[in-house]
Amino acid sequence: MSAGTLEMAILDGILTGGVYALMAAGLTLIFGVLDMINIAQGIFVILGAYASYSLEHSFGIGLFEGLIITIPAMFLLGAFIEWAFIRRLGEYNRVSMSILVTYAVTIVIEGVLLLHFGSNYRSLTASYVTQSFHVFGNYLPKIYLYGFLLALASVLVLYFILYKTRLGVSVRAAMDNRFAAQLVGVEVKRVSTLTFAIGVAVTAVGGMVFGAVQPFTPNSSYDLISRLLTIVVLGGLGSVGGALVGALVMVVVEDIISVAWTPTWATLIYFAVLVIVLLLKPQGLFGQREVRAQ
Amino acid sequence: MTAETDAFLEVKNATRSYGGVKALDNCSIKISEGKITGLIGPNGSGKTTLFNAITGYESIEGGDVYFRGQSITGKTPEQIFALGIGRTFQLTKIFARMTVMENMFIATQRKEGWLRSVIRPAGSSEELDRAVEILKFVGLLKLAESPAGSLSYGQRKLLELAYILIADPTLLLLDEPAGGVNLSLIKELGDHIRYLNSLGKTFLIVEHNMDFVLTLCHEVNVMSSGSVFMTGKPEQVRSDPRVLDAYLGIDDFEEEIVVP
Numbered sequence: 370m371s372a373g374t375l376e377m378a379i380l381d382g383i384l385t386g387g388v389y390a391l392m393a394a395g396l397t398l399i400f401g402v403l404d405m406i407n408i409a410q411g412i413f414v415i416l417g418a419y420a421s422y423s424l425e426h427s428f429g430i431g432l433f434e435g436l437i438i439t440i441p442a443m444f445l446l447g448a449f450i451e452w453a454f455i456r457r458l459g460e461y462n463r464v465s466m467s468i469l470v471t472y473a474v475t476i477v478i479e480g481v482l483l484l485h486f487g488s489n490y491r492s493l494t495a496s497y498v499t500q501s502f503h504v505f506g507n508y509l510p511k512i513y514l515y516g517f518l519l520a521l522a523s524v525l526v527l528y529f530i531l532y533k534t535r536l537g538v539s540v541r542a543a544m545d546n547r548f549a550a551q552l553v554g555v556e557v558k559r560v561s562t563l564t565f566a567i568g569v570a571v572t573a574v575g576g577m578v579f580g581a582v583q584p585f586t587p588n589s590s591y592d593l594i595s596r597l598l599t600i601v602v603l604g605g606l607g608s609v610g611g612a613l614v615g616a617l618v619m620v621v622v623e624d625i626i627s628v629a630w631t632p633t634w635a636t637l638i639y640f641a642v643l644v645i646v647l648l649l650k651p652q653g654l655f656g657q658r659e660v661r662a663q
Numbered sequence: 664m665t666a667e668t669d670a671f672l673e674v675k676n677a678t679r680s681y682g683g684v685k686a687l688d689n690c691s692i693k694i695s696e697g698k699i700t701g702l703i704g705p706n707g708s709g710k711t712t713l714f715n716a717i718t719g720y721e722s723i724e725g726g727d728v729y730f731r732g733q734s735i736t737g738k739t740p741e742q743i744f745a746l747g748i749g750r751t752f753q754l755t756k757i758f759a760r761m762t763v764m765e766n767m768f769i770a771t772q773r774k775e776g777w778l779r780s781v782i783r784p785a786g787s788s789e790e791l792d793r794a795v796e797i798l799k800f801v802g803l804l805k806l807a808e809s810p811a812g813s814l815s816y817g818q819r820k821l822l823e824l825a826y827i828l829i830a831d832p833t834l835l836l837l838d839e840p841a842g843g844v845n846l847s848l849i850k851e852l853g854d855h856i857r858y859l860n861s862l863g864k865t866f867l868i869v870e871h872n873m874d875f876v877l878t879l880c881h882e883v884n885v886m887s888s889g890s891v892f893m894t895g896k897p898e899q900v901r902s903d904p905r906v907l908d909a910y911l912g913i914d915d916f917e918e919e920i921v922v923p
Contacts, residue, residue, distance in 0.1 A: 549756035
């Protein structure tokens, strides 16, 4: 192992972890407020990547500038999906039904992407994707740092909305006790739509960075959603802070094992960490013992 | 707006059953404006179901609910809250993961516009002033920045009352406000209710602590088997043999009634 490799692995882990954290934060927010598992979060990320790809290839719009279009577009898509499908879910078997419904959404979006783009790998290109910084005797593609900063800024915006605004008070009240929040006039339906839309909007950012860091196909969403789910479970369902820590733990553990030992075992070791944490704390690192106290 | 009734709040012949059990059986009750009204009765007599029916949490199969002369039957809980009926719960509902002060802002959300809520700060300065005033009133101001989950049982009851008060309801429905609360806090709670009543707020209180109810309320309704069978002044209720019968007539003796 050459000098600086481990530092590089940690740095890479933190930078990539930030992007995963953002995608997982959207997922955990949706879980917290709507009491559902959004399996489609993975395909939304991939859709975000294809959206950036199309804007760049068809209109010559750069990746970062394109976000001005893709973030609102994903927000509207999220609002539509919540209104069209999620709102129809009853209380009975809600979590299982939500998995089925969002899985159906996944298949539809995946099918549309396959029809339109085919199954070949695509990747996002830009000068900052190919250029690198020189750190710890290694090369770090600029997009890693830019992507991380963007994800960090997005997470900060999410935190600001959650902790400083009126919507944030409503969202957190609905996460804490949906029924009681409704009784004191919080419009839980509206809050649910906004939360789902925001949770999906962040995938525009996640998808752009994901697509710039690695090639993708319409099928890439399955690996992604399984990772996002483990992050959210590790951090504690419904905890945004937990999603951040969970994402960092996942990526840093995998990166360190990869360079210090072998990439073959990296994912397995991460899952071992996950299992140990869940044995000790079944509610995850920052989860509430009872996710929804009624 | 046809005046169907002259009472402030009136429930007419409400019926609601679970399976074969009639939780509300042709239940009627009238609440006068500006009064503190009590609602007592053994466990399972339908008091909480009646509260749920009034506040829109449960639908009723028959009958009507009127508030200020207008039918509110079938309205949603948030619509009823917006009309000025606030409610506390037997099992206190506070927002444990938010601070005491943040709890105070939840009930102020309802008038906010769609996307404006994303950019507007959580509490306006008037709301903050009011929240401080109410927290001072219930004695929780020094705990304003603590997580609500760290409060004691009695403090939670006070917080629940406080965050309802910020929405300035005209009618307050309290479900067992004194249940599980220590004696000095019960006295304080009684004083708070009397003071709020002197400001013009109307109360309907379900309570098992007879001393509390009979000294506080202007009028008391007694429920048994899903309907109100007597209404009277506290001293009438205290001496009426039917009331004691209602409590003793049931098989379930776990009842924690405190007969004065």
